[in-house]
Amino acid sequence: MNLNYARRVFSLALISICSGFGFGQTTTQKAEIIKDYNQQELLQLEQNLQKKSEESKKRAIQLAAINGWPLTVTTPNGAFAELQGVDEDDNPIYYVTSNADAAESTRTNHLNSGGSLGLNLNGDNMTAYVWDGGLARSSHQEYDGAGGTNRYSIGDGSSSLHYHAAHVTGTIMASGVQSSAKGMAPQSNVIGSDWNSDLSEATNSAASGMLVSNHSYGYRVRDNAGNVILPTYYFGGYISDSRDWDQIMYNAPNYLMVVAAGNDGNDNTANSSPVGGNSSFDKLTGHSTAKNNLVVANAQDANIDAAGNLLSVSISSSSSEGPTDDLRIKPDITGNGSGVYSTYESSNSAYGTISGTSMASPNVTGSLVLLQEHYNNVNGSFMKAATLKGLVLHTADDAGSVGPDAVFGWGLLNSKRAAESITNNGNQTMIEELSLAPGQTYTITVEADGINDLLASISWTDLAGTANTGTVNLSTPALVNDLDIRVSKGGSTYSPWKLTGPSTNTQGDNNVDPFERVDVANASGTYTITVTHKGSLSGGSQNYSLIVTGITQNATVCNATIPSGLVANGVTTSSANLSWASVTGTTYTVRYKATASSTWITVNSAVNSLSISGLVSGTQYEVQVMSVCPNGSDSGYGSSTLFTTGAAQAFCNGAITSYPYSEGFENTLGAWTQNTGDDFDWTVQTGSTASSNTGPNAANEGSYYVYMESSTPNFSTKNAILTSPCFDLTSISNPKLNFDYHMYGAAAMGELNLEASTDGISWATLWSKVGDQGNTWISESIDLSAYTTSSALKFRFNGTTGTTWQGDMAVDAINLFDDVVAGPNCTATITSFPYNESYENTLGDWTQDG
Template structure:
């Protein structure tokens, strides 16, 4: 952020760099009690002061004054440094003034401004019924009443409207001295006139035309208001607040320090009510980057607009009001800022009329103008509330507490917008007439207005009688203690300190208060956030109990509250069950109708209805004088009747029938449009068969419902929208909605099918899926494009366009997805004429309906399961089979694998009664299974686990399971040399296998003279045997795998046996495990041969071969049983792939050349893959076995450095210091003479040995690195 602020303005579109704002107030203590006499009587003033915490206010005012004085001084200094404007007239007609400076997250100075809340004009509502000549006959014009105004400047006190019938000099400037004289301001003048203008020009008459106004500039608002409240101030108006384009996202809806400061003031001055303009950002949906619930059309209140105890005012259009003061209709001005607060308090609180209000201006004593905004709605409300205080005082001889006044305004407001309170209108449009009537009827018992106190643990209750005509409404209002300021964004932790609760009960029914359940929704339930709660009981009749309780412990030990109840009767009503009259129907829709009738006092009702021509009635109970009938059928005639009931059980007869006919179902969708398409509009929408090019629609909306496309349930589709800009390119946000349940709105879950944040892309698109729950048939799709923000479905925004289309939703989309291919097709139970096939099931997006069985390319059967027995085959004949899956739509999968089968001849050659079910596996768990020991050998194979009896030979565990078989070479002293051990398999019938493969694991570890083991095969019932695999010698302490292709024996029978012949030592146990015979293709492997000539320490040498997955496929060593310098040769057959060969020396000096001339070579078919001998602890070589050609080649080698040890100089003379060179640390030394006697020994320090103490002679010096290989050298010492 730079050290100046920038603004880009296009018409009314302004984009400002975000700066942060806080309220600033400063006031010298000398003002605290220095005001002139109030218009209220001295006794009244003293009464208010006595109930005000003057001490606390004085302390609070001093703290605020000290704080803001410092902040203001710093702000002015920063303005001079950075070239900021201190005051400015904004492009939208508002006025802003620098208040303070803050530092942003990058350390830059950022200016903070207050701004007025007018866009163009404002107008008042129903105070005329209270004024002189009004319908109530009250003649309330604000006589002897004072309102306070804080604003961006001062009104012109000499204006003709301020010196009219109410007397001279009704408007005064209170802070001229501290502000450098009177600072005339059009906005302050207009606000002042809206409250107090006398009506020299009739259409400029204020709400309280004989009242007085005390004016202040906004710079020191909190401190000045604190002083005024300490002197008995009742009402103040604040038609200003933060510039929302210049505050951080955290401020929106948050209870911040300034919110708390105003609450602290009002808590300690219980008669003082602050009236605040909500703001004019209703059309600005991009200022808040993190709106509550993600809804950019809401969460726009900042600063003092989020306090709990004040009254925040929204701005309505001109209301349609009957001559008797009843509201016909009203709509919100689109510029009015929406709530709620982050903890979902109902803000704004109420709505005034602030559109095109004609009032005073500051340019001359006769200047006037019309402007619009919450700045105008707020004084409209302030002036009206002043009249209500005047009326209450006239009747009761005292003024209402602020909580009572606020509660009365909210209690009697006309509901507008959503049913019940919302974050747009608050509790509705101020109804001064209804509020004044409630004050008047408090004396007759038809209403109840009481100021009470609830102590900790106390429950307050009272019984009331409903008048049986009007709704029973009960509310409580209290001025809450200041809560803790919040620094988090969108924190929903309640800031309410003392949580009171109101409930209304009758019999077993309990009624609960309204509350917000979301940004756009409300309901009834336990309200834990608002310091005002209201319960509405429609159609109330009889006696009810009102109960007030609290949660937890009350801060301060008690809480004052105001109880307001309307809809009461002054005397109990006696029920007489007479037949209701005036039964009428209204609001008849295709499936509902409203029924109303004239009330029978204190009665409840039964309402029955039926379709014309039928005999069965449907009855519903009602407590009020109307009921809503639902679930009706369109284009049907109905009759409805009503009877009354009393609590004593008596009932009247049913009334005569009222009839109505339901119309045909027709949907009416909400309006939405862009107010200007001069700069941008939607030029193309594409979705399936819709590809609509269009120009700018008249009024920012075009009905294209004559254009449609078919979409199927569960189908996924892509919508694209292209804008056209007539000049400069702007950022546009997009949304699309489909009315899936065809209920005439886009508000249901999932109906917003696509959104796109503001972008300058020339085409935007997104995908969505039609839910399976969508109703079939034609429905509405709405596509909306809005400048610089994501639109909502029923929004009228300033720039952009809306288009509607028709979508026809059908059943599921055509199934074009094929099943997966069946897996693992295998053949079993092969005979001369049959074979059993089985496979793994396929999967499908809808479902597999069957499988086609193919013999070669011909379908021979269709089955629903995953197996099939083929019959009618010819003996000794080859066949191939494969499978395809298919679904109901006829989609076919790819083929499964192919299995090749040869039917049996008469009897398999080779052996009889053989095993013919494969795969076959034997793990020798506990016994040798179907294998048999030979009686013509010397030794038996033994089942064992966890090692063999001899040390240094045999495995320590099995490959699979826990057991294996082995031959004990010691054989109790008879197992070697050249002893034979044979174990023979059962007969394997391979007539049904095409590529049989026999695999097993073997372990050959021990001395070098291990002897041999061979796998042998017989095809003549064991008469003769042929070796098909063999291995000799020590293969290291690891299980190795062998795989033998038996394709040569396919189609016949074969027996296998392991033939073990021991070598010349007892240390030569050989084991076998994990035997299997399968029908699978075994790709040819390539032999690699490792030849290692060991050095003099073979127990240090080991090796591994790892595959590309880093798994060990072969290994060997160490070779402690091998003679020094002997050669070990190992051959492994490796599949195609890349491998790593690693040879290790545990001492770290390789196998050459310090202690012997060892070497190694890994070769394949004449190609050397790895070789060497001189290395350190290890040497790693990467090589590849080629695919198909069996070619093998070297890739890379990595070698560690070998260990070196040496000494110098030799001979020693002069300074006899022997230097040591070694790659090993922690060396020790020993010096011996030629007779072998130890002369000295110790640890080598700094790689040196001090020999100065030795006499001349020849010595043997030995260096040892804690190993088996000490290094000794003859050293000559001279004089």
């Protein structure tokens, strides 16, 4: 057993931990789930949580010996509790189980083999994780038999069996040897662990690809004498335990923690200062007040018709009510946990009946396993946790008060409707996983089907908030990134649901929940859905999931994201070429200015490039770009890209005017210079280069030459530039540049270019060679007649290494000269024809060449 205990002042109520939502068993699927995780961050988090738990547990055991606290205890209602740690004031914290036809109530039976949807979903190749007060019996006939052998395994080093853990496990995975005990996902796998070190162990499992875990336990509120053992601010408070779980889920965004709300619904006196002064509410504690998890309330058996429609449902009076102190909608969802018949641990054929949110939670968890299985079957990948949670809340059957409340949450789980939404994605529904950049507005247009209510929701995994350390009923929102969704048509705008008090709700601006849903009753025609955010976005952009139902066809999507990759190329003394990555369906607005100026110049562009001119030489400019959708929504401008125009003729301080010019690099670079913005320098060399089977053995002229040494660290694709002095060619009528080069080595040895520039900014390629040219010096001649009007001209050898150390490239014997062909020198001209000369003992008028 890994004794990593969270620091908690109260006894945690074990609500009936059901194995959390798992992942497909293949290595490829696991790799896909965790591919974007920051493993170093998760490892550090795991180590921190482990240390925190161990220290709290050690302190608790010390105080238990002094104060006579029991390490484990059976409560008056038969629940099992175990000491986990102490709070900031050294009060004991215990985890405690919350003991109180599930598949029919939540419509999960419609997904199973033989169900009305024809999906035959049974949890094949799916794994759920369960943390609880002990372990299930791995050899039970419901886990090791008809549904597949050896489907239950132990995830930690613990060994103690417990009926509660067995019951939770069976509610998820029992194969149905006894039909009334059949679990939600009867062919799934479960990995079980005891609740000690749950935080660090869950972090480790999440880093390895866990999708969902079930936790049917929580903080114990009273001791056996009836004394309240929790601080008042823990009730509804976002405390360190809440924050710790949010940290795990934020860093592993495909992982969803399913939590039992607790069974303190009948205790109206434990919380001496309930939020809003209503003693019937504000009973959630510990991890049930986290933002990113799914907290489950417990309902009685629901009245469902044959088509899967909810006729009526009642909450179990023992189910703990919310909300949180900042009025978040908690619990999130309701499952069926009353009178659940499932497996026990005492023998391979033991069963029993239990009620409570402990049973409702695995009822939901097993159903979520099937929804992930279905989504993967349809899309070839699993949903992010925000998508899964959002789908469950979006498709729930409203129960209790109209709209969400602090008793049922968003209502009773409707697995059938959730599965249908996945099946119909792209037709009658829309499920999208998106990202909102700072300042961005996301807009889509949809057509209502005219039959169903139009529902549009967003769900996101939020950063961990600031933990409450002692303030009772602290109303400061725990939400960090506040996203907003609105639906509009004409002059009407529809807002999402929110709580206004423990027992009241309305539709308006929600600034506390990381899930928002807008309902439009009797919708018809065309609607616009808009997603924005308030303030700044911590952590950069915020991933979120958008779900829309009650529509007729694919929505017209224009996602105005900030264009990436803005660069300025071809910068001259007065112009620049701008380009950026395209954004589908948008046009662009570009603005630029001198950095010292306060005035922007704005230009619109239909494509993802733009040339700007009329710039001032030798001046630094900044440029920004944004995308714009046809409806006028935009991404907002991105960050600035800087560039500097060239200074006219400033790159030449004097020029060579006397020709012929030659440079043989005889133990010096002469007037040639190394570039300071490349990766490495050219080398003046005599004899062979340092590497074998590449480069020349000697100079082609004189004793020295220059070359690029391609050995480590100068490859792959490393750049070296050697620049000439300035030349004035205005006095030359037919200028030529001759040089010798040597390129011998591997086939992928790289590329050598000769380039010319009249301004030091734009460089034209005059000559280029790629790859091995043989083990010999080769002479090259370049016609420079295009530059006879240039009074300031530079050349440079621009080399780029290939993918091998055998890529030495060399240059020698550079000559620049006027290649003039001498014309005739006539002192007299023959004008009478025909002309004859027969050399009769004389040369006549012909002359010998001197």
